Amino acid sequence: MTFENSLSFAQSLDAQDGLREFRDKFIFPTSIETGEEALYFTGNSLGLQPKSARAHIETELEDWAKYGVEGHFHGRNPWFHYHKFFSERAAKIVGALPHEVVLMNNLTVNLHLLMVSFYRPTQKRFKIIIEKGAFPSDQYAVASQVRFHGFDANEAVVELEPRAGEHNLRTEDILQAIDNEADSLALVMLSGVQYYTGQAFDMETITRKGHEVGAFVGWDLAHAAGNLLLKLHDWQADFAAWCTYKYLNSGPGSVSGAFVHEKHSERSDIPRFEGWWGHSEEARFKMEKGFIPMKGAAAWQLSNAPVFNMAIHKASLEIFEAAGMEALREKSVKLTAYLEFLLKQVTNKSGEKSFELITPSDPEQRGAQLSILCLEKGRELFDFITKKGVIADWRNPNVIRVAPAPLYNSFEDVYRFVTILASFYN
Ligand SMILES: *Cc1c(COP(=O)(O)O)cnc(C)c1O
Numbered sequence: 001m002t003f004e005n006s007l008s009f010a011q012s013l014d015a016q017d018g019l020r021e022f023r024d025k026f027i028f029p030t031s032i033e034t035g036e037e038a039l040y041f042t043g044n045s046l047g048l049q050p051k052s053a054r055a056h057i058e059t060e061l062e063d064w065a066k067y068g069v070e071g072h073f074h075g076r077n078p079w080f081h082y083h084k085f086f087s088e089r090a091a092k093i094v095g096a097l098p099h100e101v102v103l104m105n106n107l108t109v110n111l112h113l114l115m116v117s118f119y120r121p122t123q124k125r126f127k128i129i130i131e132k133g134a135f136p137s138d139q140y141a142v143a144s145q146v147r148f149h150g151f152d153a154n155e156a157v158v159e160l161e162p163r164a165g166e167h168n169l170r171t172e173d174i175l176q177a178i179d180n181e182a183d184s185l186a187l188v189m190l191s192g193v194q195y196y197t198g199q200a201f202d203m204e205t206i207t208r209k210g211h212e213v214g215a216f217v218g219w220d221l222a223h224a225a226g227n228l229l230l231k232l233h234d235w236q237a238d239f240a241a242w243c244t245y246k247y248l249n250s251g252p253g254s255v256s257g258a259f260v261h262e263k264h265s266e267r268s269d270i271p272r273f274e275g276w277w278g279h280s281e282e283a284r285f286k287m288e289k290g291f292i293p294m295k296g297a298a299a300w301q302l303s304n305a306p307v308f309n310m311a312i313h314k315a316s317l318e319i320f321e322a323a324g325m326e327a328l329r330e331k332s333v334k335l336t337a338y339l340e341f342l343l344k345q346v347t348n349k350s351g352e353k354s355f356e357l358i359t360p361s362d363p364e365q366r367g368a369q370l371s372i373l374c375l376e377k378g379r380e381l382f383d384f385i386t387k388k389g390v391i392a393d394w395r396n397p398n399v400i401r402v403a404p405a406p407l408y409n410s411f412e413d414v415y416r417f418v419t420i421l422a423s424f425y426n
Helices: 007-016 020-025 053-074 079-094 107-118 136-148 171-184 203-212 296-300 307-323 325-343 378-387 411-423
Strands: 101-104 127-131 157-160 185-191 216-220 239-243 256-260 355-357 370-374 393-395 399-402
Touching (some): 007 325, 053 079, 079 307, 107 136, 107 185, 107 216, 107 296, 157 171, 171 185, 171 203, 185 203, 307 325, 370 378, 378 399, 378 411
Parallel strands (some): 127 157, 127 185, 216 239
Antiparallel strands (some): 101 256, 239 256, 355 370, 393 399
8 A cells, every 4th residue: 555644644544554552441641751641652561451351350359258258159250260350362373283382470470381392402403593683582581491401502602693784584594594504403482573672483383393393383473472473383483482571461460472383282291390289280279299280371370360460451452352453453464554654754954864673574474573772862752752752762872663553553643753753854
């Protein structure tokens, strides 16, 4: 479609948007700078609060008050089974079967637990492929796993780097790197969407290649869950984990999701760290010796469910269910393309480009986020837009990340944002 750079055009796109009423289900923060409603573009970092979150938490507070410990069985959402309220809906978010997903812990914890099962190095096969500049927590997790098994992280962690002068990894280079390691490769663990550049990887092709050389392949979906259309089951991913507070709007530090492909969950040769909540439900309160795993990913649970933060995730998944991932992705592609179209017209006073977009322009290779690499006065530009009521994200040394979230951002938001940004150069 051909876009136009005007407020009325942006408003006409909003008028055609079948998801426009979802905006009203969220609370927009007030800009500290202007005292007015912020232009919010950091749903990739912390999604906005669903208005329904409060009632979901209150339900659990009331049931706790009313029933005490008996809320485990008599509450409106019995806490004993709490993780089950998520299976169907979370499975749709990542393209899995319901018993392949479970909500538990936080993201980095889940990455560790899943590496316990899927990173079991031998003297010959001990390397892990990650992307260079991966989210720091992932780097620390991977390096510490490697050292835990007695290997040298400098040797065992293979970091993939874009070609000189390029910002993104080419799929062909990722496949080549996997081939290069082949027999020494134990695990490929990349992000679904790279947090800094916004690049979305070809998860299906990379997963297939990893398996071809005999490695496991796991995905960190922190920036992909609730953003891209995912098909973890069909892609045959071995495992995945994601947080729920970014595109999934479930509140700071909220519970994480984990996926274990069903081909692995019944295998007795795949070890895991175990706790009572992964134990067969029928037998759990018998408190007997001997672990009997629950079916599927639920066997990886250690502890009883953190009900209060999961209550918000429950509220959030109801919204995703009503909107539908396919409709969201369709809007997202258009919304981000509009942002890109407008940004590309911005020049400085001398008519030159003062930034470049390092996120791929192919919609298949990105989600909602665009990363703006500033060629001059980046920090001043960021401070300027912040003063004008925009909430975006600054990453040293010179990148501004913006992510229009299709659930609650409008085409008008995007238009107003770029207008503010362009006015910096006037
Ligand atoms: C946001 C994010 C994290 C955060 O980890 P937590 O354990 O939830 O604090 C980790 N990895 C990636 C890739 C992220 O984007």
